[in-house]
Amino acid sequence: MRSFCTIGSCGFGASGLGVPSRVVTRRGYPRGNRDNGSVTTPSPTPTTGGRWLVGAAIVLLAVNLRVAVGSVGVVLDQVRGDLGMTATVAGVLTTLPVVCFAVFGVGSAGSVRRLGLHRAAALVLALLTLGLVLRSVVDDGTVFLLCSVIALAGAAVGNVILPPLVKAHFPDRIPLMSSLYGAALMGGAAAASVTTVPLSDAFGGWRSGIGLWAVLSGLALVPWLLMLRRDVHAPQVHEDRLSMRAVSRSPLAWAMLLIFAAQSAGAYAQFGWFPQMLGDAGVSSGYAGALLGLLSAVGLPLTLGLPWLIERVGDRPYLPWAFAAVTAAGWLGVLLAPATVPWLWAVLLGLGGGAFTWTLTMIARRTRTTAGTATLSVTTQGLGYLLAGIGPFGVGALHDATGSWDAPIIALIALSGLIAVFGTIVARPVMLEDTLDRRPRG
Incomplete structure (x- = not known):
């Protein structure tokens, strides 16, 4: 076996934080604790100050x-x-x-x-x-x-x-x-x-x-x-470098990309059209704007509570199912009774937005290496956002074609179902690197 370093010379940087060397198996993947989908290996303990600095820097970014x-x-x-x-x-x-x-x-x-x-x-x-x-x-x-x-x-x-x-x-x-x-x-x-x-x-x-x-x-x-x-x-060892072409052959990568695209398409449709949907139903523009703010605010405590929720449900797909269900319920409320209790529809849609952070968390939990995480992140978010652009555009086009919000909202309800379908695949305890055929091709 051999080891390599993923940060400089494996020492501590200006922040006092070092990234540990990782033990690589013959297949080229790090070996470590896989309980939470991450790789943990014995390493020098970073200083508390270094952890605070890099953590704060990531949040500020x-x-x-x-x-x-x-x-x-x-x-x-x-x-x-x-x-x-x-x-x-x-x-x-x-x-x-x-x-x-x-x-x-x-x-x-x-x-x-x-x-x-x-x-x-x-x-x-x-x-x-x-x-x-x-x-x-x-x-x-x-x-x-x-x-x-x-x-x-x-x-x-x-x-x-x-x-x-x-x-x-x-x-x-x-x-x-x-x-x-x-x-x-x-x-x-x-x-x-x-x-x-x-x-x-x-x-x-x-x-x-x-x-x-x-x-x-x-x-x-x-x-x-x-x-x-x-x-x-990213590691310089050849077998640990993953191209987007290699990752594109993974069913897990496709599931990750499609759940991200479905969630983001719905989210950008909310930001672009939710106030107008309510306004056309008789809700004042000021109140509709405030409800959009409520929709965004609801996601903050849910996002902060995700670590506890993920720990409780483990690898069972209950969270993506729940996100899909509350999103569909929110859009169903907008379809059937938009002006009755619009604050409730905003809360439900905001809770469904937890699928965004859950998916980002899964990108790191379903990879063994930093290189795998980086490539899966680019694939999921880059191509996912490209597909997500269909959401707000498609809602506007359907509204113009039909003269009503019914067809666009029904489409958004169907879109939320994809969060449950592909979330079920992502929730399985399977690592990206294990789904790839890394054998040389003759």
Whole structure:
């Protein structure tokens, strides 16, 4: 047997945190404790300060990944007015997040492997900061779109490096760290949506309102700069490097991709159309907007409670079944009685959003190596977001074609059923590496 190091020279970096060397079997996979789907091997114990620093850095990174999205929607009317955006350009702006998450997510695998996870995280935050600053000072709608692409490209890479960062630094705390960064993603989006308008009012307009978020991303960059000297790279041992082509032959990878796509398609349909569905049923626009905020807020405590729930249910598929059931119930309520108890439909849909963090947690729990986690993350999120773009677009197209919300909502109910179907496959205690045919082909 032989061992290799996944971080620098296996020493402690600037953070005081080292990633242990891993024992590799003849098949090329690490050997360790598999009780929770992670690999744990004897290693030097990192300092408490190092654990705190890297954990805080991961959470701060996650907080910033939805700010570029959440800060624009609430001031879009002012942005359009000042920059002379046409309705077409504004429509492109609303679809940019999903497109960028897909394109740059898929395209980031090779770059992350070469850069290392710490340098990639620093690059993510640098792009976010640059994009947020530039788009707050431009005077042209098209240039505003290009600056938004810079920020969203950073966010796209950030999406796919979160699971391997957790796998590398917290292999024994995957559910906990995944729930923390999942809550941070939701919290960042909610904070940007809620506070951008007050910031704009307080500091003289929408430019300050969206530009001030660059301060947060700049601060989040600092700890990653401190950790650059001891970066985390995908293993250089040949048999431990996984290509997207190899992973695409895994049934587990396809199940992971499709559950992520189904959940994300429904979620972006909620963000784009839920208020209008309620508004067309007679709910006031202010109340409908507040209910969208409630929908997002409900997911925070559920996400933080996921480690406890995952520990209780183990590898049984009860959680994806529950997420699918409450999502379907929420949409059924919107279909049959949208204006009766709309707060209840918002709560049910918000609870169903727990499927997002559960799926991200499974990316790390269903892989043995950091390299496997990184490739599965890119495959799941990059291609998953590409498919998810069908959700909000398809809802709008069905509504225009039928003149009613009935057909789109029925389609969303059916879509929620896919969470249960593919979640059942993902919940099985099967590792990605065990589903791959790694034999050389003649």
